[in-house]
Amino acid sequence: MLLAEILNDLNPGWRDRSARLAVGLHFRRPVHASLLRHLTGSGRRAAVLLGPRQVGKTTLLFQLVDDLIEGVGVPAANITYFDFSDERLPAEGLSPRDVVMFDPPGVQRDKPRFFLFDEISRGNRWGDWLKHAVDARRGRFLITDSAATLLREGGRESGLGRWDEYRLEALSFGEFLGVQARPHESGIDTLARLPTSFERYLTLGGRPEFVYAESLSEAHRRIRADTVDRAIVRDLIRSGADVERVRDLFVYLVSDSGAIFDAATRTRFFQRLGGSPADRRSLEKWIGLLEETMLIARADVFARSSTGRLAGRSYPKLYASDHALVVAFSGLAEPLQDGAVRGRCFEAVVFRHLRENATQRELSVSYIRDADGRSEVDFVLHSGSQIRALIEVTSSKDPQKKVDQLAAIAARLKPDHCIVVHGGLESRKSGDVWLAPAESFLLAPHDWIGGT
Amino acid sequence: MELPLGLKEDLHLEFKAAAALRDPANIAREIVGFLNTDGGSLWIGVTEKDAIANSVEAVEDVERERARLQNAVVDLIEPPPVIGSDVLIDVEPLAAAPNRGVLCIQVKRGRQGPYALRRQSGRAFLRRTGSRLREMTREEIAAAFVSVTDTQQDATETVRKSLTQRMRTWADDATVAGLRIIVQPSAPIRLSLKGETLEPLLRHPQLTGNRPLGWNFTSNYSQPKPTLPNGWRFGESGKVQWLTIHENGGIEFSAVLERLHWRGEPDELWPFALIELPVSIVRLARTLYANHATRPLEPETKILLAMGVFQIGEWRLAPFSPASIGYQMARPKKFVEISQQPHFFTDPPIEVTWQELHASPDRSAYPLIRQLYRAFEYDEEQIPQEYNAAQGQLRFPQ
Numbered sequence: 001m002l003l004a005e006i007l008n009d010l011n012p013g014w015r016d017r018s019a020r021l022a023v024g025l026h027f028r029r030p031v032h033a034s035l036l037r038h039l040t041g042s043g044r045r046a047a048v049l050l051g052p053r054q055v056g057k058t059t060l061l062f063q064l065v066d067d068l069i070e071g072v073g074v075p076a077a078n079i080t081y082f083d084f085s086d087e088r089l090p091a092e093g094l095s096p097r098d099v100v101m102f103d104p105p106g107v108q109r110d111k112p113r114f115f116l117f118d119e120i121s122r123g124n125r126w127g128d129w130l131k132h133a134v135d136a137r138r139g140r141f142l143i144t145d146s147a148a149t150l151l152r153e154g155g156r157e158s159g160l161g162r163w164d165e166y167r168l169e170a171l172s173f174g175e176f177l178g179v180q181a182r183p184h185e186s187g188i189d190t191l192a193r194l195p196t197s198f199e200r201y202l203t204l205g206g207r208p209e210f211v212y213a214e215s216l217s218e219a220h221r222r223i224r225a226d227t228v229d230r231a232i233v234r235d236l237i238r239s240g241a242d243v244e245r246v247r248d249l250f251v252y253l254v255s256d257s258g259a260i261f262d263a264a265t266r267t268r269f270f271q272r273l274g275g276s277p278a279d280r281r282s283l284e285k286w287i288g289l290l291e292e293t294m295l296i297a298r299a300d301v302f303a304r305s306s307t308g309r310l311a312g313r314s315y316p317k318l319y320a321s322d323h324a325l326v327v328a329f330s331g332l333a334e335p336l337q338d339g340a341v342r343g344r345c346f347e348a349v350v351f352r353h354l355r356e357n358a359t360q361r362e363l364s365v366s367y368i369r370d371a372d373g374r375s376e377v378d379f380v381l382h383s384g385s386q387i388r389a390l391i392e393v394t395s396s397k398d399p400q401k402k403v404d405q406l407a408a409i410a411a412r413l414k415p416d417h418c419i420v421v422h423g424g425l426e427s428r429k430s431g432d433v434w435l436a437p438a439e440s441f442l443l444a445p446h447d448w449i450g451g452t
Numbered sequence: 453m454e455l456p457l458g459l460k461e462d463l464h465l466e467f468k469a470a471a472a473l474r475d476p477a478n479i480a481r482e483i484v485g486f487l488n489t490d491g492g493s494l495w496i497g498v499t500e501k502d503a504i505a506n507s508v509e510a511v512e513d514v515e516r517e518r519a520r521l522q523n524a525v526v527d528l529i530e531p532p533p534v535i536g537s538d539v540l541i542d543v544e545p546l547a548a549a550p551n552r553g554v555l556c557i558q559v560k561r562g563r564q565g566p567y568a569l570r571r572q573s574g575r576a577f578l579r580r581t582g583s584r585l586r587e588m589t590r591e592e593i594a595a596a597f598v599s600v601t602d603t604q605q606d607a608t609e610t611v612r613k614s615l616t617q618r619m620r621t622w623a624d625d626a627t628v629a630g631l632r633i634i635v636q637p638s639a640p641i642r643l644s645l646k647g648e649t650l651e652p653l654l655r656h657p658q659l660t661g662n663r664p665l666g667w668n669f670t671s672n673y674s675q676p677k678p679t680l681p682n683g684w685r686f687g688e689s690g691k692v693q694w695l696t697i698h699e700n701g702g703i704e705f706s707a708v709l710e711r712l713h714w715r716g717e718p719d720e721l722w723p724f725a726l727i728e729l730p731v732s733i734v735r736l737a738r739t740l741y742a743n744h745a746t747r748p749l750e751p752e753t754k755i756l757l758a759m760g761v762f763q764i765g766e767w768r769l770a771p772f773s774p775a776s777i778g779y780q781m782a783r784p785k786k787f788v789e790i791s792q793q794p795h796f797f798t799d800p801p802i803e804v805t806w807q808e809l810h811a812s813p814d815r816s817a818y819p820l821i822r823q824l825y826r827a828f829e830y831d832e833e834q835i836p837q838e839y840n841a842a843q844g845q846l847r848f849p850q
Binding site for chain 2: 193196198200425
């Protein structure tokens with residue numbers, strides 16, 4: 001098929017000015033506003049949107065195309081959307097240069113052109129091209145891809161100063177409700193109207209395509225297939241990693257999400273039949289790949305000083321980036337009825353919201369563990385050595401034991417906020433510790449720990 | 453079965469020593485008394501002092517005695533009660549000697565009364581007063597001969613009229629909007645309702661056969677609270693959804709109109725909410741009546757189901773399952789454009805027997821849905837396929 005035909009097909013607005021790409025998709029994620037500002041601002045840098053598969057990157061591009069036409073008034077012919085993973089393209093790929101060189105009918109040369117490129121790493125020599133395109137001011141560019149491939153093949157160095165990175169994770173709980181909200185309905189009202197929303201969110205995770213899923217088991221099957229078959233096997237194979245063992249490692253990490261990971265003692269777990277044990281460096285490299293692909297997320301141990309971190313047992317805790325992975329890979333028919341799975345799911349989902357809050361406020365999220373391993377706090381939100389919040393998580397409806405433990409540690413560390421996120425309904429303060437029902441905390445973490 | 457040691461004889465409880473089996477007519481007398489009054493349990497092999505069960509005096513060869521007693525009940529009582537339904541004779545064997553044990557005769561209030569004990573000298577019509585038996589008066593016997601069926605029909609008619617009237621009142625009340633579902637038995641039943649037994653039922657829909665994350669009465673944000681008269685309320689009245697369960701078996705579920713929306717345009721009713729909410733309430737009713745009634749319901753007891761969706765005039769409902777092309781292609785009209793009415797409600801209410809509801813709550817609730825879809829001028833084929841009319845089952849993909 002000719003490039004022109006594919007381009008015409010992907011950009012219906014060129015033929016019909018009233019055609020829209022994101023029909024019925026009203027909810028806009030917070031990063032949407034940032035990207036729209038970036039594209040319409042005065043800077044010339046490109047925007048790079050990174051995120052794992054199925055978190056809504058393409059939908060976001062569609063909404064941006066629509067909003068550039070409707071809200072900003074850009075002529076439709078000056079906006080080019082292109083998907084480099086389109087199956088109609090030749091196997092040898094296509095250079096982004098060819099797409100940029102194509103002039104749609106009716107393009108207005110006196111006005112800026114916008115290029116929104118999906119799955120850019122499938123394009124030939126895209127890194128060099130983008131560098132030259134930005135330097136030559138050929139237009140405004142927004143490109144997306146799954147993180148690992150993009151960072152490896154594009155090369156960060158050439159991008160320095162030429163593009164800004166935006167990250168997109170799975171939907172937060174507030175966004176999950178926002179997708180289902182009626183016009184002008186607040187998150188708390190949507191939650192009241194759809195009383196099973198929190199359990200659905202725990203079960204289905206934050207991938208937009210599953211917000212309206214009717215079959216939970218089918219959703220889990222697709223999450224597993226998409227993660228393993230596409231994100232790991234197809235994407236990471238290009239990185240040269242042993243994908244079979246990366247897959248084993250991933251399933252292991254997700255099944256044990258939130259556990260402290262010591263690569264040195266775990267090498268023999270990943271020995272395949274007839275093969276040799278995985279060495280520590282390989283394990284660490286694979287974990288790095290999984291992190292870059294945003295399939296897992298790391299919480300390092302908190303230390304007041306950098307030497308303290310080195311002196312103590314500084315193994316990280318590794319979490320599934322989307323809590324639905326914990327549920328989908330549990331192998332249980334009713335995973336959230338299992339206390340251990342539910343507990344891991346709670347921790348993973350709280351961590352996902354803390355990461356976002358920390359990124360907005362330029363803070364870090366770590367965990368605290370004494371050298372003797374007796375006292376531990378699930379999460380600490382901090383700026384360097386200054387502790388903003390201690391957060392303990394339990395899926396139990398009776399969090400008193402956790403409250404007592406946290407109060408004892410808080411008396412020593414003097415954080416600004418001290419919170420036990422729990423699975424019950426109680427919302428009150430016990431001494432210096434706040435009890436936060438999980439739904440309430442996830443709906444508005446900033447109400448509990450600060451931020452916006 | 454727990455032995456009744458320490459319990460006192462009363463209207464529904466009687467103890468007899470094992471020696472009573474020597475004269476089966478003596479036991480049949482007690483059974484007649486229960487049949488003509490309000491049912492109860494008769495324990496044989498339990499001795500009493502001052503009407504309080506104080507020891508067990510096991511019946512020898514207890515299975516043989518049970519068979520003998522069953523024959524005696526049929527021979528000595530007129531009309532003969534149905535063994536296994538009207539009269540149920542259970543054996544509680546002793547652990548140490550399984551051929552010895554206690555007999556427990558559970559008797560329901562008879563449906564073919566009045567019952568009489570056949571004697572050589574004639575028939576004795578007996579009924580219980582407290583823990584004692586007495587002969588029925590001529591007037592009582594005459595009244596009891598009035599057809600039970602007529603009495604049931606009268607009660608059913610009364611409940612039917614009452615439900616219809618309530619639906620009409622809600623329709624006339626401009627402040628009422630949203631879904632209302634009522635399940636009401638026509639015969640007097642009594643539910644044993646306690647917060648600790650209700651809480652799990654209302655919190656975990658699986659316990660009533662519902663989907664854990666489906667469209668049902670469950671809410672994580674409510675606690676069951678006692679409410680008048682003699683019932684429990686789950687959810688706050690006037691908020692998104694609330695449920696009241698009365699001790700007399702009446703169940704009322706209400707939800708605001710917005711609860712019926714999920715996907716699509718803001719004025720679109722979500723079909724799965726419309727069909728699953730009523731089914732979930734009927735499934736809940738089945739669990740409550742089967743497990744929490746102080747006495748088992750008669751199979752023929754009539755149960756009435758009513759549903760109303762008030763102020764839906766400006767709302768639309770697309771036909772077929774949301775998973776189908778037909779649903780996605782439909783351009784439904786507003787309810788008021790079709791029916792010229794702002795409300796829908798079942799008139800008259802749907803009537804099912806306890807036997808039918810117990811066997812299949814989904815099938816029992818189906819006519820409610822069918823009426824609603826008819827009101828939108830849809831055929832049965834346009835009801836979402838997840839509600840299988842032939843099998844009488846509402847089933848979603850797992």
